[in-house]
Amino acid sequence: MEGPDQYSQAGGLGVRVAQLSLALAAQGHRVGLFFVGDPALPELELHQGVELHRLAQDVSRNFPGGIYDGEEVKRDHLAATFPLELVRDWVGPAIEAGLTPVLLFEEWHTAGWTRTVSDLLWRRGMRDRCLLAWNANNQFGFEVIDWRALAYTASVTTVSRYMRVLVQARGVDPLVIPNGIPEAALARPDPAAVRRIRQAAGERATVLKIGRFHPDKRWQQAIRALAELRRAGLPVRMVARGGGEAYGRQLMTEARDLGLQVARWTDPIRDERDLIRALRTQSDCDLIELATFLPERLLPILYASSLTVLANSGFEPFGLVGLETMAAGGVAVVGATGEDYARHLQNSVVVQTEDPSELAQAVAQLQRQPGLAAAIRRRGRSTARTFTWDEVIRSDLLPLLPLMARRQMARWPEPGL
Numbered sequence: 001m002e003g004p005d006q007y008s009q010a011g012g013l014g015v016r017v018a019q020l021s022l023a024l025a026a027q028g029h030r031v032g033l034f035f036v037g038d039p040a041l042p043e044l045e046l047h048q049g050v051e052l053h054r055l056a057q058d059v060s061r062n063f064p065g066g067i068y069d070g071e072e073v074k075r076d077h078l079a080a081t082f083p084l085e086l087v088r089d090w091v092g093p094a095i096e097a098g099l100t101p102v103l104l105f106e107e108w109h110t111a112g113w114t115r116t117v118s119d120l121l122w123r124r125g126m127r128d129r130c131l132l133a134w135n136a137n138n139q140f141g142f143e144v145i146d147w148r149a150l151a152y153t154a155s156v157t158t159v160s161r162y163m164r165v166l167v168q169a170r171g172v173d174p175l176v177i178p179n180g181i182p183e184a185a186l187a188r189p190d191p192a193a194v195r196r197i198r199q200a201a202g203e204r205a206t207v208l209k210i211g212r213f214h215p216d217k218r219w220q221q222a223i224r225a226l227a228e229l230r231r232a233g234l235p236v237r238m239v240a241r242g243g244g245e246a247y248g249r250q251l252m253t254e255a256r257d258l259g260l261q262v263a264r265w266t267d268p269i270r271d272e273r274d275l276i277r278a279l280r281t282q283s284d285c286d287l288i289e290l291a292t293f294l295p296e297r298l299l300p301i302l303y304a305s306s307l308t309v310l311a312n313s314g315f316e317p318f319g320l321v322g323l324e325t326m327a328a329g330g331v332a333v334v335g336a337t338g339e340d341y342a343r344h345l346q347n348s349v350v351v352q353t354e355d356p357s358e359l360a361q362a363v364a365q366l367q368r369q370p371g372l373a374a375a376i377r378r379r380g381r382s383t384a385r386t387f388t389w390d391e392v393i394r395s396d397l398l399p400l401l402p403l404m405a406r407r408q409m410a411r412w413p414e415p416g417l
Contacts, residue, residue, distance in 0.1 A: 001067055001074070001109050003035025004052070007060070008067045011212075012320050013137055017106055019182050023389035025049030030099070032090055034082070036060060036067055036074055053090075055082060075109050083116040087124070091117075095129045100412060102131045102401065104157075108141025110134065111150050118153035128410045131401060133157055136174070138317050139166055147172050155404040159318040160338035175403075177396045178340065179318045180389035185327040186381070189300040193272055197305035200279040204235040205307035205367055210294070211241075213248035216315045218335070223251060223287070224356035225363065227258035230286055234364055236307065239279075241290040252289060260286040268292055272301065303330035307373070308366055312351050312359060313337070322348060323387055326380030331366060331373055333359070341387060345372065347379040 002008050004018035014035075021033045025048060037054025039061040045052040059077050063070030086103075094101045105114045114134045121127040132154035136142075147170040150156060156174040158164045167174045198206075207226065211217040219242070226238050242248045255262050263285040265278045269292055282288045303309050303324065308331040311322040319339035322332035326347060333349040334342045344350040349362045366373045385391075405412030 327384035
């Protein structure tokens with residue numbers, strides 16, 4: 001469903017599939033990315049070596065609110081049309097050209113499509129010339145998936161060992177292929193820009209939290225921890241960027257009830273100067289909610305300039321924000337679910353409970369021990385280098401393809417075997 005278009009993004013999945021596709025194309029593979037795209041953009045477009053196939057555009061024109069506006073209508077339309085179009089127009093020609101297509105389906109909407117594609121390939125005598133995989137990025141929709149049929153027709157994969165356990169509970173033994181970050185994420189943010197943001201924050205160190213206003217993200221823990229830190233007299237404040245969810249208003253009300261000074265910043269943030277103005281204008285506030293779009297190019301600067309970035313989710317399939325923070329040279333505070341890359345006080349801070357005091361003590365330790373924070377920043381960047389998409393493709397994805405082929409009784413070139 002999701003993809004690289006702004007219309008097609010609702011969370012991290014659109015970013016994931018876009019970055020994975022670009023990395024595969026850069027390594028010389030032919031890549032087609034099929035997704036429900038912006039109806040105003042071309043149906044087929046070549047972007048940095050990736051074929052962008054925008055699906056269901058006639059349907060999407062009736063739902064201008066984004067990817068999940070009219071979700072059921074789009075899903076039903078694709079279930080009836082997409083599998084046949086994929087086999088006829090893309091898979092079949094690739095097989096005839098002597099290639100072995102690898103089809104990776106993402107998220108619960110596509111589980112049924114995976115089985116339909118497999119059936120179509122069997123009928124055409126091509127099933128042994130193609131690999132099928134279905135990937136679980138989250139547990140959304142798990143209850144409606146026919147797991148036995150899915151595992152029979154495709155290799156099931158997940159993004160972390162934590163997600164692997166959740167899938168195993170459904171009677172399927174999946175393979176783990178972690179998420180990655182683009183090589184560009186390892187570029188150090190401009191030191192001068194980082195310094196200017198820190199200076200704008202004044203004497204109080206910034207604790208940054210970005211994510212949907214949802215209980216899973218443990219916003220309540222973060223706000224209560226902030227209140228503890230302020231009562232203890234520690235010079236910190238939070239910069240928060242959530243979404244438009246009603247839960248956000250509830251959280252801001254609770255923050256005020258806890259005695260925190262809260263400001264909602266609604267002016268546009270186009271560049272670093274706008275961000276500096278927000279910090280300076282609200283210098284007396286304990287919590288600044290950025291209620292406007294935050295450009296992605298500013299995130300690495302924010303990650304690096306903050307005392308810490310709170311990615312303390314109670315349920316996290318992988319934890320991409322934590323990894324992006326580490327790549328930028330920031331200190332990530334993560335939860336203890338899908339963040340396979342995290343080691344407490346080595347490359348990050350790991351909070352294992354939803355107790356605000358645990359989080360408050362972790363932030364206080366970072367502020368009181370700048371040497372520890374500096375060491376975590378260095379080791380975090382080293383870890384992030386091992387999770388680039390190039391590394392994931394080379395070390396995790398490509399080595400598993402022969403195993404998938406054997407399980408699916410599909411042809412696969414295996415030199416030396």
